[in-house]
Amino acid sequence: MTMIDHIPVLMIVIPILASLLILLAGWYDRRFCYPISLITILFQFGSAIAILLHVMQEGTIRYSVGGWAPPLGIELVVDSFNSYILAAILLLAAATAFYARRSVEKEIGPEKTVSFYVLFQLLITGLVGMTITGDIFNLYVFLEISSITAYTLIASARRPHSYVASFNYLILGSIAGGFILLGIANLYAATGTLNMADLAHLLPASYELATVHAAFLFLMIGFSIKAAFFPLHLWLPDAYAESPSAVTILLSTAMAKVSIYAMFRILFSVFTTAYIIDTFPVTGFILFIATVAIVAGAVLAIAQKDLKRMLAYSSVSQVGYIMFALGVANQIALEGGLLHILGHAVMKGCLFMVAGLIIYRMGTSRLSDLKGVAKTMPISCAAFALAGASMIGIPPTIGFMSKYYLVLGALEAGHWVYAAVLLLGSLLAVGYIWRFIEIAYFGDHHGDHGEDHQTRAREGPLSMLAPIVGLALLSLFLGVFVEAVMEVVGPAVSILLGGA
Amino acid sequence: MRENVVIRTVSRLAVPFIQVFALYVIVHGASGAGGGFQGGVVFASSFILMTIAFGLSSVRKRLNNRWIVICSVLGITIYAGIGLLCLILGGNYLEYGIIETTLGIPHLHGYLLDAVEVGIGITVMAVMTSIIYDMAERGGESS
Amino acid sequence: MIETFYELFLSRYNYWMAIILMLIGLYALIAKQNLVKKLIGLNIFQTAIFLFYISLGEVEGGTAPIYLPEGVDALYVNPVPHVLMLTAIVVGVSVTAVALSLIVRIYEEYGVIDEDELMQAVRRR
Numbered sequence: 001m002t003m004i005d006h007i008p009v010l011m012i013v014i015p016i017l018a019s020l021l022i023l024l025a026g027w028y029d030r031r032f033c034y035p036i037s038l039i040t041i042l043f044q045f046g047s048a049i050a051i052l053l054h055v056m057q058e059g060t061i062r063y064s065v066g067g068w069a070p071p072l073g074i075e076l077v078v079d080s081f082n083s084y085i086l087a088a089i090l091l092l093a094a095a096t097a098f099y100a101r102r103s104v105e106k107e108i109g110p111e112k113t114v115s116f117y118v119l120f121q122l123l124i125t126g127l128v129g130m131t132i133t134g135d136i137f138n139l140y141v142f143l144e145i146s147s148i149t150a151y152t153l154i155a156s157a158r159r160p161h162s163y164v165a166s167f168n169y170l171i172l173g174s175i176a177g178g179f180i181l182l183g184i185a186n187l188y189a190a191t192g193t194l195n196m197a198d199l200a201h202l203l204p205a206s207y208e209l210a211t212v213h214a215a216f217l218f219l220m221i222g223f224s225i226k227a228a229f230f231p232l233h234l235w236l237p238d239a240y241a242e243s244p245s246a247v248t249i250l251l252s253t254a255m256a257k258v259s260i261y262a263m264f265r266i267l268f269s270v271f272t273t274a275y276i277i278d279t280f281p282v283t284g285f286i287l288f289i290a291t292v293a294i295v296a297g298a299v300l301a302i303a304q305k306d307l308k309r310m311l312a313y314s315s316v317s318q319v320g321y322i323m324f325a326l327g328v329a330n331q332i333a334l335e336g337g338l339l340h341i342l343g344h345a346v347m348k349g350c351l352f353m354v355a356g357l358i359i360y361r362m363g364t365s366r367l368s369d370l371k372g373v374a375k376t377m378p379i380s381c382a383a384f385a386l387a388g389a390s391m392i393g394i395p396p397t398i399g400f401m402s403k404y405y406l407v408l409g410a411l412e413a414g415h416w417v418y419a420a421v422l423l424l425g426s427l428l429a430v431g432y433i434w435r436f437i438e439i440a441y442f443g444d445h446h447g448d449h450g451e452d453h454q455t456r457a458r459e460g461p462l463s464m465l466a467p468i469v470g471l472a473l474l475s476l477f478l479g480v481f482v483e484a485v486m487e488v489v490g491p492a493v494s495i496l497l498g499g500a
Numbered sequence: 501m502r503e504n505v506v507i508r509t510v511s512r513l514a515v516p517f518i519q520v521f522a523l524y525v526i527v528h529g530a531s532g533a534g535g536g537f538q539g540g541v542v543f544a545s546s547f548i549l550m551t552i553a554f555g556l557s558s559v560r561k562r563l564n565n566r567w568i569v570i571c572s573v574l575g576i577t578i579y580a581g582i583g584l585l586c587l588i589l590g591g592n593y594l595e596y597g598i599i600e601t602t603l604g605i606p607h608l609h610g611y612l613l614d615a616v617e618v619g620i621g622i623t624v625m626a627v628m629t630s631i632i633y634d635m636a637e638r639g640g641e642s643s
Numbered sequence: 644m645i646e647t648f649y650e651l652f653l654s655r656y657n658y659w660m661a662i663i664l665m666l667i668g669l670y671a672l673i674a675k676q677n678l679v680k681k682l683i684g685l686n687i688f689q690t691a692i693f694l695f696y697i698s699l700g701e702v703e704g705g706t707a708p709i710y711l712p713e714g715v716d717a718l719y720v721n722p723v724p725h726v727l728m729l730t731a732i733v734v735g736v737s738v739t740a741v742a743l744s745l746i747v748r749i750y751e752e753y754g755v756i757d758e759d760e761l762m763q764a765v766r767r768r
Contacts, residue, residue, distance in 0.1 A: 009593040013580050020573045027569075067595030137727055144734040151741050160752035164765055167745045171672060174685050174738050178692055181731060185696050188724075537729060631740045635747070 004054050007047045008063050008076040008132050012125055015040050019121040026114030033117040034101050040121060041097045044128060045090040048083070055083040056488065062134070070134070071198045077134030081338075081492040085261045086131045088342045092253040092349050093124045095467040099353055100246035102461050103360050107244040108156055116156055123149040123250065127258045136184050136270065137194045139262060143180065143226070146258070147173045150251060154243040165238035172235045176225035183218030186211045187270075199270050207279045216280060219266050227259035229323055230293030233316045240312035245356025248308065252315050252352055253345040260322050260341060268496040273329060287327025291421045293320030298428030302435070307355045307365040310432055311348065314391065317425060318344045324406055324422060333409025334493045336402045339485060343390065343398035343478065350387035350471035354380045357460040357468065367436065371443030377459050381440045383472035388433035390475040393426045398478040504553075511553035518546040522621075529617040536617040540624025547629045556636045565633070568626045575623030579616050657698035664691035678746050678756045682739065689735045693728045700724035 018040040025032035055061060055078055063076040078086070100120070108116050126146030133139050151173070155166040188194060190211045191202040206212055221232070228236040240248050267276055276282050297317025304310040322344070325337020357380050358373065359365050374381035390397035393404075403426060410419040459465065478485055526539030550559045583594040591598030594616075600608040652659060668691055671684025700721035707720065750756050753764040 006587055006593070009587070013583060013593065016576065017580050020576055023569060024573060027566075063592065065593050067592045067597065137730075141730055141734070144738070148734075148737050148741055151745070155745055155748065160749075160768065161765055163745050163748045163752060164761065167678065167742065167749060170738065170742050170745065171681060171685065175669075175672065175688070177734070177738075178688055181692050182695070185692065185699060185724075189699050194723075194727075535729070537733060628736075634744065 004050065005061055005063060007051055008061060008078055009065060011044055011047050011132070012129050015044060015121055015125040015128070019118045019125070022117050022121060023114065026118075030110065030113055033114050037117040037121055038097050041090070041094050041124060044124065045087075045094045048087045048090040051078055052083040052087045052488070055080050056491070071193055071195050074138050075134040075195060075197075076132050077197070078132050079492075079495050080488065081495050082131050082261065082265070084338065084488050084492050085257065085341065086128065088345055089127055089131065089254040089257055090124075092345050093127075093250065095349060095353075095471055096246055096249045096253070099249065099356070099464050099467045102464050103245045103356055106360055107246075109158070112156060112158075116153070119149045119153050119156070120246070120250070122146075123153060124254065127254050130258050130262060134196050135194055136187065136196055136199065136266075139265075140177070140180055140184060143259075143262070144177055146255060147177065147226075150247075150255060153247040154239050154251075156247070157242055157244045159242060161238075162242035165235075165242040169235040169239045172225055172232075176222045179218045179222035179225075183215045183222060186215030186218065190215065196265070196270050200272060203271065204274070207275055213280055216271060216275070216282075220263070220282070223259055223263040223266065227256060227263055227323075228316055228319055230289055230296060230316060230320060233293075233297075233319075236316060237309055237312040240315065240352075241306060241309040245352065245359060248312075249349050249352045249356065252312070253349040256315065256319065257341050257345050260319065264326065264496065267326065273497055277329065283327050283329050285327075286323055287415065287418055290320045290323035290327050291418050293317065293323065294422060294425035295428065298425055298432065301432040302428065304432075305367055307358065307367055307370065307436060308352070310367070310436070311351050311355060314351075314429070314432060315348060317429070318348065318391075321403070321406060321422070321425070324418070325409065328406075328409045328413050328415065328418075329497075330409050330413050331493055331497060332405055332412055334496060335486065335489050336405025336407075336409055338489045338492055339398065339405060339482070340402035342485065343402045343475065346471050346478065347387040347390040347397075347399060347475045350383055350468055350475065351391070353464070353468045353471065354384040354387075357464050360464065361458065361460060367439055370436070370439050372440070373443075374440040379459055379465060380468055381437075383468045384440070385437055386472040387475050388437065390479070392429045392433055396476070396479045398475050398482070401479050401482045507553045511549045515546045515550060518549070519543060522546065522625075526617055526621040527614055529614070536620025537624050539617075540621040541628055543621065543625040544628030544632065548632055551632060551636055556633065560633070563629060565630070568630045568633075571626035572623045572630075575619040575621070575626065578619030578622070582612055582616055582619075657701075658695070661691045661695035661698070664688075664694065667691075676758045678749065678758060678761070681758075682742050682746065685742070686735065686739060689731070689738075693731060693735075696724040696728050696731075 018036055022033045022036050025036060051061065060077060060079040062070070064070055065074045065076065067073070097120075104113055104116055123146050126142045126149060129142035130139055130146060133142060151166050151170045154169060155163050184194070187199060187203075190206045190209055191199055193199055193202060203212065225232045225235075240252055243251065271280075294317050297313050297315070297320055301310050301313035301317060304313060318340070322337050322340050325333045325340070328334075355365055358370065358377070361377065362369065362373070364370075386397075390399035393400045395401075403422065407419045407422060410416075410422065460468075522539045522543035524539075525534040525542055526536055527534075529535030529539070547559055547563065582596075582599075586595045586598050587593050589598045589602045596609045596612045599612060600606075665688055668684045668686070668688030671687065672681055675681050675684060700723065702718060702720045705718045705720035746756060749761065753761055755761050755764060
């Protein structure tokens, strides 16, 4: 046991202790909360990078909590797939933490900052736990930790509508949690184990059982609600649009991605490709729904009048892209899908940060109020344009690379029509990204009531601008140096398709 | 609140028994049916009964918000601290056996298990009580 | 006929009970207008899942998994579902607490806890 083997458990325990420390420090002085939170998230991010490098060289880390051997005890497993996701979500969490300070001061109010940072920390910890656990029931527990903190964080905007959004999300999220729990119960009934690796070993013997099919469907529906996969996305627009900016960023980048990660993990590592393609052929259906999601999400995004709501619907569309990879389920498409998990997190994080900055400066995110905003906030609008270009898929951005792999994969599998629809989705993305660009750069800023917003608006503070610019440039650099990312993504996909 | 002799007398009698039972459930967790969570909830239920019988403010005098935060932090710190101690002594997280063998005290394993249960119990009690306080307080304001 | 009936319903009555409870819960979640009743529906839904789990671990004639004098030879019920459900109950309690406090806030802001009226009130703002 070297130090690196203990890092997975420390990544969960230390942040929980840190969240308590935040609570205590908040009594003494509220100003201590933010630094503690930031340091902890940076520690987690550093650990994630260390784990990623270690896993790339030495292979999977397995850690049995309490010293109980895996099938009985809870096991933490970090392989090249979840170390990649871990690094991706913590990168975004760290960026959000930098961004959060000013926006939280303004949107939450000073007396609530202590509990905000406690919950913020717990949310990230729950997501990290979901990512690194190797036990399916443990996955559920961490899922609920992150969900419950997310409900409270959404309501922390303290606008009346945010309570309603949070309550609706709570109802749908709890139904999803219940379905996942039922799925786990059926899996346990069929095999008598909860360890993911053990399940993958034992399940093939009972692939034909109705219990296993029921488990599969329950888990699929549950995680589809959590990931906001198209017909089950109804909680998402309200939850994203009504929550404080920092929470929106974290939900849309880290939380959405971890839900998708969990779905991938269940489909490929617990049920193997043999099950989802041969025994219970579901990939064709997922592919179809994913394509519908891409188009419908983009069309709904175009129809929105509010910047944040537009970006939220765009998330529905982008989840479709990632699920598209799952539907095609071959090496190239999955590489594209995993690339898109990172890419979408980076670019959507940047776009929501710009939206948050606009709200911070102008107090509104209605598109009609934002005419000519690029004249007063040139840097952030340029960042929006860059990240938006990535969202559309203009080379050489990361968005282009992931869609390129997705299309290649779809063509390899012979899905011509779906590949064509995917390209149509990109065109629709131009529709909603361009709307903002047009309003921001070419909008007439002598609008009806735009005047008072204009006088107050100016470029954001450095602590908010730096993450925006950083993420925008990252969405470009990741595309240019995509080979480096592919070195991580390649083995991750092999793990998924290898079935182990 | 209107004076109600029956409720007050009954709860005055029942509360100590409920609390002793809660402690029994907590320390019984390592070897039988019981544990920190159940015990903590039973303990918190004694505070519910007191809130119903004597009103929120008189319970608050005995357990105020500051103590609730201290208790919840203390409980988790006990739990995580023991876990980390195992880690420092060279075992995995929460691998109690390591502490027992390193320090050479027999049956320490079981005591540590109890300590963890107590930690969980304290936290659960505090959190449950704080939920009750929040709800009772809001109800009182509006009526 | 009796055979199939037995096979489908009586021998698996625990599943049917869980399913019926679940559907009652889901019905309340979807059809009830009152937010508190929705929450009660959610709780029934969750309880159905807990019962389902615990009935999975049941062994006929088994006793509570406490160490008995006769040692490991005694017939115990499976304790794992109990432990899992304890955790799930904690989750359920937390969700209920959060939901109730949200309902309180919604009531303070809008003065209604009926969903239709709430949606009208939201639109009016």
